Amino acid sequence: MSSSNASPGGWENQPSGKKxxxxxxxxxxxxxxxxxxxxxxxVLACAGxxxxxxxxxxxxxxxxxxxxxxxxYLYSDGTQLVRDGAVNRENVGLDQVSEVAQHATLAAxxxxxxxxxxxxxxxxxxxGWNTVTGKGKQxxxxxxxxxxxxxxxxxxxxxxxKAKEFFIAIKLDREKTKEEIxxxxxxxxxxxxxxxxxQAAAQAYFGKDADxxxxxxxxxxxxxxxxxxxxxxxxxxxxxxxxxxxWDYVLDGMVKEGWLSEGERAGLQFPKPHKAKAATGMSxxxxxxxxxxxxxxxxxxxxxxxxxxxxxxxxxxxxxxxxEKAFVKAAEExxxxxxxxxxxxxxxxxxxxxxxxxxDTGKVVAMYGGVDFTKQFVNNATRSDYQVGSTxxxxxxxxxxxxxxxxxxxxxxxxxxxxxxxxxxxxxxxxGPTGYAPANxxxxxxxxxxxxxxxxxxxxxxxxxxxxxxxPGKVNDTVRALGMPEKVKLVTxxxxxxxxxxxxxxxxxxAYATLANHGRYxxxxxxxxxxxxxxxxxxPTRRPTQAVHREAADTTTSIxxxxxxxxxxxxxxxxxxxxxxxxxxxxxxxxxWFAGYTPDLATVVAxxxxxxxxxxxxxxYGTTGLARVNGGxxxxxxxxxxxxxALKGKPAKNFKLRLEPGAQAPPTTTAPPTTTAPPTITAPPTITAPPxSSEPPGTEEPPTSEEPSEPGGPTSPGxxxxxxxxxxxxxxxxxxxxxxxxxx
Numbered sequence: 001m002s003s004s005n006a007s008p009g010g011w012e013n014q015p016s017g018k019k020x021x022x023x024x025x026x027x028x029x030x031x032x033x034x035x036x037x038x039x040x041x042x043v044l045a046c047a048g049x050x051x052x053x054x055x056x057x058x059x060x061x062x063x064x065x066x067x068x069x070x071x072x073y074l075y076s077d078g079t080q081l082v083r084d085g086a087v088n089r090e091n092v093g094l095d096q097v098s099e100v101a102q103h104a105t106l107a108a109x110x111x112x113x114x115x116x117x118x119x120x121x122x123x124x125x126x127x128g129w130n131t132v133t134g135k136g137k138q139x140x141x142x143x144x145x146x147x148x149x150x151x152x153x154x155x156x157x158x159x160x161x162k163a164k165e166f167f168i169a170i171k172l173d174r175e176k177t178k179e180e181i182x183x184x185x186x187x188x189x190x191x192x193x194x195x196x197x198x199q200a201a202a203q204a205y206f207g208k209d210a211d212x213x214x215x216x217x218x219x220x221x222x223x224x225x226x227x228x229x230x231x232x233x234x235x236x237x238x239x240x241x242x243x244x245x246x247w248d249y250v251l252d253g254m255v256k257e258g259w260l261s262e263g264e265r266a267g268l269q270f271p272k273p274h275k276a277k278a279a280t281g282m283s284x285x286x287x288x289x290x291x292x293x294x295x296x297x298x299x300x301x302x303x304x305x306x307x308x309x310x311x312x313x314x315x316x317x318x319x320x321x322x323x324e325k326a327f328v329k330a331a332e333e334x335x336x337x338x339x340x341x342x343x344x345x346x347x348x349x350x351x352x353x354x355x356x357x358x359x360d361t362g363k364v365v366a367m368y369g370g371v372d373f374t375k376q377f378v379n380n381a382t383r384s385d386y387q388v389g390s391t392x393x394x395x396x397x398x399x400x401x402x403x404x405x406x407x408x409x410x411x412x413x414x415x416x417x418x419x420x421x422x423x424x425x426x427x428x429x430x431x432g433p434t435g436y437a438p439a440n441x442x443x444x445x446x447x448x449x450x451x452x453x454x455x456x457x458x459x460x461x462x463x464x465x466x467x468x469x470x471x472p473g474k475v476n477d478t479v480r481a482l483g484m485p486e487k488v489k490l491v492t493x494x495x496x497x498x499x500x501x502x503x504x505x506x507x508x509x510x511a512y513a514t515l516a517n518h519g520r521y522x523x524x525x526x527x528x529x530x531x532x533x534x535x536x537x538x539x540p541t542r543r544p545t546q547a548v549h550r551e552a553a554d555t556t557t558s559i560x561x562x563x564x565x566x567x568x569x570x571x572x573x574x575x576x577x578x579x580x581x582x583x584x585x586x587x588x589x590x591x592x593w594f595a596g597y598t599p600d601l602a603t604v605v606a607x608x609x610x611x612x613x614x615x616x617x618x619x620x621y622g623t624t625g626l627a628r629v630n631g632g633x634x635x636x637x638x639x640x641x642x643x644x645x646a647l648k649g650k651p652a653k654n655f656k657l658r659l660e661p662g663a664q665a666p667p668t669t670t671a672p673p674t675t676t677a678p679p680t681i682t683a684p685p686t687i688t689a690p691p692x693s694s695e696p697p698g699t700e701e702p703p704t705s706e707e708p709s710e711p712g713g714p715t716s717p718g719x720x721x722x723x724x725x726x727x728x729x730x731x732x733x734x735x736x737x738x739x740x741x742x743x744x
Contacts, residue, residue, distance in 0.1 A: 071314075072314050073293060076365075081289060088195050089196035090199040092211075108222035108226065108253070109222070109225060146185060191204070204277070206274060229295065244270055284372055284373065286373065287373025292369070294308065302539060315527055326366070330645065334634060335624070346618075358601065384507060387500055394582050397556050399477070402478055402549060407469050415452040419449060419454060419465060421462050424443075429468055434468065436464065440459055446459055467493075482511040484503065499586070515560075519549060521544060521546070557580045558657055563581060569582070569594060569632055571640055581594055583636060588619050590618065592635050594632070607620065
């Protein structure tokens with residue numbers, strides 16, 4: 001066949017030795033030559049950058065910042081609160097650190113230290129990927145890199161600093177032995193408690209030198225490197241489980257690397273660190289306030305721990321100096337001065353904690369952490385390991401109004417909804433009895449009782465049933481909306497009414513401040529300004545939100561006013577101002593609470609029992625010679641004196657409340673017939689036992705035209721819906737708080 005019959009565009013028509021041109025989509029695919037060329041170009045560029053960087057970056061002199069500057073903390077009026085930053089460090093040789101403590105550090109931070117290079121590109125890429133994909137911020141740095149950062153550079157999170165760290169680490173690895181680098185790292189690392197270096201840490205936590213550390217103690221100190229403030233279980237006992245998990249990780253790593261036998265590992269127990277010994281400058285409340293402000297800075301992600309340690313910051317706090325003094329004075333005069341620990345054993349266990357917030361701005365204006373930071377290291381204002389008792393009950397009622405909830409028979413829940421308040425009355429659910437029958441305090445049985453009167457007397461059977469009526473899930477949603485942080489674990493059953501949840505006075509003050517602010521949640525803050533070298537540090541924007549509608553918050557306030565007027569918190573009247581609040585007592589009287597507020601100040605006070613030697617929670621029976629300590633006693637008395645002094649000279653404000661429909665007092669009518677309580681149950685004076693009824697146990701009484709107006713309930717509505725507070729002028733209903741404000 002002649003060539004003239006070949007198909008057009010075939011090989012026969014192409015110039016000799018040339019491939020056909022790429023057509024169509026094939027033109028978009030790079031050839032192997034192009035790919036190889038690009039790859040070689042990238043390799044050459046990286047190699048060139050590496051050579052240039054290696055030549056340009058020298059090992060600098062030791063960073064003067066390795067000795068941290070002081071940070072100055074100020075009261076809200078600009079006067080000095082405390083100066084922090086004096087470095088506690090004692091350098092030691094590697095031979096002065098026990099071998100197991102060295103291995104524990106390597107197991108925690110860099111298990112390949114002795115047989116890999118100074119940098120680990122694989123670890124850096126993995127850390128970067130985990131950070132980008134939301135698996136948590138990770139450094140990916142070897143021990144050599146961390147030492148370079150601590151000793152030669154600074155804590156800035158910048159690409160330039162990271163690049164310098166990379167090249168210095170490589171050079172350092174060529175010029176120093178692994179032992180010298182590990183020694184430097186152990187002497188420059190921060191372990192919390194102002195302890196820089198493993199020798200200072202060994203003394204701070206275990207009262208011994210670094211060469212005496214055993215495997216369990218060395219693993220605990222290695223655990224602290226990951227989160228020094230968080231894993232100090234003396235300062236934060238609620239974080240013990242997290243610290244133990246990290247401790248287990250370290251020890252398991254030692255076994256994996258052959259530094260510890262499985263038998264030795266099995267015989268180790270989690271060590272018990274000594275109580276912290278605070279510097280004398282931290283005495284009184286200063287140490288508590290300093291630690292609380294630091295924790296706030298970390299949690300709010302304003303400054304991280306390493307950055308703050310670099311020093312040079314001037315931090316103006318929200319703490320009002322006069323209010324702080326008033327809190328200390330109230331705690332001392334109302335309770336602490338009455339303790340005689342040498343005479344009464346129970347008096348040895350008494351701890352007081354409290355926090356006070358301006359509801360409108362969210363500023364923490366005062367805090368009481370304990371008798372003295374140098375004597376009691378744990379901050380009782382921020383610890384969250386004690387049950388809150390009946391101070392939880394108002395959240396159930398607020399949620400009922402917020403969700404338009406009804407009883408099991410379909411009656412809307414208001415302050416005047418009548419419940420059965422018998423002792424150990426079984427909670428009834430949609431499908432019948434639930435099997436849960438909580439006891440009332442002192443096993444007292446109440447008859448037909450309104451929600452308001454049940455709040456006055458902390459009737460567990462009523463509020464457990466109400467929690468079931470509303471739905472525990474909805475109640476918890478309300479609690480979160482009011483400002484309870486996620487770290488606080490909530491109860492998901494009607495048992496929540498007994499306050500088995502554990503939270504700190506600061507956590508509770510946040511939630512009660514939202515109720516005081518007509519349901520408007522303003523995230524609390526402890527700082528108003530931060531500067532370094534004359535430059536302002538940007539603070540996060542705090543955006544208020546309407547947590548619950550105003551009627552829900554204000555109606556809850558109305559029944560908490562009743563608790564102060566004639567319920568368990570009448571001692572709060574000594575504040576001399578319109579007040580609302582709730583008392584609470586933890587199981588076995590290990591803690592007593594009062595959470596209360598005026599229109600312009602929300603404060604929570606807790607009295608707790610704890611053995612200072614073992615850390616175990618203790619019952620408060622017999623304290624100051626009393627048979628019991630409950631929320632209506634010392635906590636309320638401290639609250640009242642503090643509130644009176646804190647607001648001295650400031651005009652008293654009325655509560656201006658907008659109540660839900662049906663929240664006003666019903667007209668006075670003839671009381672329904674009553675019967676005598678069963679002989680096995682003693683009814684308290686002035687409380688009549690419920691009439692016999694054919695209704696199944698656990699249901700509330702049906703509505704009746706003869707339903708009485710219970711004493712101690714919300715007062716009749718004042719002008720424009722505002723309630724009258726103790727005869728003080730109301731001046732009409734104020735408008736809804738302005739929305740959309742930003743609080744720095």
